[in-house]
Amino acid sequence: MQHKLAILVGGGPAPGINSVIGAATIRARLQDIEVLGIRDGFEWIMKGDIDHVVRLTIDDVSRIHFRGGSHIGISRANPTAHPEHMENALLALLRMGVTQLITIGGDDTAFSAMKLEEKAAGRLQVVHVPKTIDNDLDLPPHVDTFGYQTARHLGVDIVKNLMVDAKTTSRWYYVIAMGRKAGHLALGIGKSAGATITLIPEEFPHQKVKLKPFVDTLAGAVIKRLSYGRRDGVAIIAEGLVLKLDPQELAQLHEVERDAHGHLRLEEVNIGEVLKEHVRQRLKDLGIKSTIVAKNIGYELRCADPIPFDLEYTRDLGYCAAKHLFSGGNAVMVSLEGGHFVPIPFRKLLDPETGRTKVRMVDVHSTRYAIARRYMIRLRRDDFQDPHELAKLAATCRLSPEDFRAEFEYLVEDEPPALVLEEAQETEPARPAASRAARRPRRAGGREER
Numbered sequence: 001m002q003h004k005l006a007i008l009v010g011g012g013p014a015p016g017i018n019s020v021i022g023a024a025t026i027r028a029r030l031q032d033i034e035v036l037g038i039r040d041g042f043e044w045i046m047k048g049d050i051d052h053v054v055r056l057t058i059d060d061v062s063r064i065h066f067r068g069g070s071h072i073g074i075s076r077a078n079p080t081a082h083p084e085h086m087e088n089a090l091l092a093l094l095r096m097g098v099t100q101l102i103t104i105g106g107d108d109t110a111f112s113a114m115k116l117e118e119k120a121a122g123r124l125q126v127v128h129v130p131k132t133i134d135n136d137l138d139l140p141p142h143v144d145t146f147g148y149q150t151a152r153h154l155g156v157d158i159v160k161n162l163m164v165d166a167k168t169t170s171r172w173y174y175v176i177a178m179g180r181k182a183g184h185l186a187l188g189i190g191k192s193a194g195a196t197i198t199l200i201p202e203e204f205p206h207q208k209v210k211l212k213p214f215v216d217t218l219a220g221a222v223i224k225r226l227s228y229g230r231r232d233g234v235a236i237i238a239e240g241l242v243l244k245l246d247p248q249e250l251a252q253l254h255e256v257e258r259d260a261h262g263h264l265r266l267e268e269v270n271i272g273e274v275l276k277e278h279v280r281q282r283l284k285d286l287g288i289k290s291t292i293v294a295k296n297i298g299y300e301l302r303c304a305d306p307i308p309f310d311l312e313y314t315r316d317l318g319y320c321a322a323k324h325l326f327s328g329g330n331a332v333m334v335s336l337e338g339g340h341f342v343p344i345p346f347r348k349l350l351d352p353e354t355g356r357t358k359v360r361m362v363d364v365h366s367t368r369y370a371i372a373r374r375y376m377i378r379l380r381r382d383d384f385q386d387p388h389e390l391a392k393l394a395a396t397c398r399l400s401p402e403d404f405r406a407e408f409e410y411l412v413e414d415e416p417p418a419l420v421l422e423e424a425q426e427t428e429p430a431r432p433a434a435s436r437a438a439r440r441p442r443r444a445g446g447r448e449e450r
Contacts, residue, residue: 004034005322006098007056009074010041010109014131014147015306016314019065020104021072023318025056031326036096037072041105042112045092046077046085053096065311068303078108080115090119100125100325102318106132106145107357110333114346114357117331125330127321128346133302135184138349138358141366143337146317148185149309151178151301155189158297159234163193166232171291172196172222173234176272178298182361183238190236191372197221198236198376201244202362205414208246213411215278220379220408222283222290227396231290233377239298242271272296286397370419381412 005028007021025035038045039052054072064071079085093101101124103113110128117126130137133151135144155177162173175195177186183200190198199217218235225233272294283290306314313336320334320341332343351358362369383389384405394404 002034002097003099003326004036004097005100005102005325006036006038006093006096007072007102008038008041008045008104009070009072009131010103010105010112011074011076011132012106013069013074013302014133014145015068015150015302015304016146016310017070017074017104017131018061018067019306019311019314020102020129020131020146020318020321021056021070022061022065023315024102024322025061025318026058027319027322028326029056029058033326036098040073041075041077041109042079042085042089043075043077046079046089048088048092050092050096065315066305068305076108078112080112086115086119090116090124093124098124100127102127102129102321102325104129104131106130106134107137107359110137110346110349111357114331114349117346125325125328127325127329127331128333129317129321130333130335133185134179134182135188136179136182136360137333138360139335139344140337141360141363143335144313146310146314147302147306148188149313150304150307151185152188152192153307154301154304155185155297156193158300159189159193159195159236162295163195163234166234169291170231171293172232174218174272174276174292174294175234175236176239176294176296176298177236178302179238179240181240181243181359183240184360184362186236186238187362187369187372191375193234193236194375195236196225196233196377198238198372199241200238200362201240202364203414204241204244207244209244210246211249211274211278214241214275215282216408216411217378218275218279219282219286220411221377222279223286223288223393223396224379224383225377226288227392228377237272237275239271239296270294270296283397286399288397364416367419367421370416373416374419379408379411381415384409384412 007024009017028035035056037054037056039054044052061071079089103109103126113126113128117124130139130145131147132145133147135148137145139145159175162175166173177189179185183202186200187198199214204213221233221235276292276294280290280292316336317334324332324334324343329343331346333346333349335342335344349357383393390401390404394401399407
């Protein structure tokens with residue numbers, strides 16, 4: 001049987017999409033397999049429309065890997081919402097003679113790919129390539145989704161400039177980073193840039209969180225920074241904090257638009273402006289005046305030209321996706337782990353509780369996260385244990401130590417424990433006493449953030 005490959009991109013843009021398209025197309029054409037680019041994700045084929053399709057050749061794609069965006073467009077159209085849409089999508093592909101399909105996208109597109117493969121019942125092979133700058137697909141902890149590294153790289157460049165501006169003008173910036181459910185991008189940018197503080201949804205373990213802990217955490221960072229004699233700072237805030245808020249706090253969001261998968265369009269919720277106004281009022285009530293500017297970064301990152309890391313990574317993914325299909329593979333998400341191709345069966349991507357694709361969250365118990373916390377300027381447990389620190393913080397906002405404790409100590413109830421680096425298991429050569437002392441765990445009140 002003559003094979004025909006189709007490539008489809010769903011979800012939001014991420015640097016490296018074109019590299020996947022190019023690599024898969026070249027691999028297929030060298031094997032004399034026809035390649036169709038399905039324009040705008042599932043948008044048209046789920047309506048039974050087969051006119052929005054382009055034939056891809058090596059000449060068409062040979063240099064597109066350098067560029068951001070998607071050569072064949074993209075959309076968040078969801079064929080799983082209605083049975084007829086899934087039926088239409090499958091029949092449209094079969095009418096075009098498609099025998100194999102590569103989908104490129106995040107968790108929602110992966111779920112659509114699974115359901116399409118199930119519906120096809122052997123008539124169509126499907127392989128998914130994991131793409132999202134949110135870095136939240138269920139891959140091993142050391143494996144990034146493509147586009148994340150480029151987005152972090154450019155995000156750090158933006159934040160670096162904002163840090164200089166903040167210091168020059170004695171103001172704070174609240175930088176809102178993309179990340180619907182997980183805080184990987186916000187943490188990656190904040191930690192790499194050395195931002196003053198980073199807030200991610202994973203550090204708030206309880207659902208239906210009030211706005212107050214977010215506001216007080218940021219206000220506490222301003223107070224602590226001011227106690228060190230600095231009026232400036234940059235906070236990186238994951239947009240997913242919105243989804244942690246108590247619905248009563250979001251009562252004003254009933255009119256906010258939702259996408260085809262039922263998600264709040266987080267760009268419609270200006271969490272940066274909301275936090276800015278509440279923090280400014282909180283500080284004003286404490287007698288502190290602070291200039292705060294809210295800035296969203298996201299669209300600047302997701303259609304950027306990929307950095308070399310993502311260029312190489314995505315060419316490998318595109319090659320592996322095509323090669324696996326042509327070797328008879330089906331119903332997997334492709335990944336590269338330690339330089340080796342690893343197919344992950346679709347069934348392993350599903351969360352048994354939700355029936356949806358699993359989402360990888362930031363591990364707030366990891367050493368990586370613990371180190372990030374220790375370089376942030378934020379109120380910590382030891383600030384309330386050290387009477388000198390407590391007195392200095394209280395004096396900064398004209399409160400008594402007891403009143404300051406009453407206002408802010410609740411913030412440290414869920415603070416992670418002190419970081420202890422375990423000794424290596426293998427025998428090590430004797431070290432000088434000074435060197436051994438340097439390796440002893442620090443108490444919880446280490447002052448790295450200064």
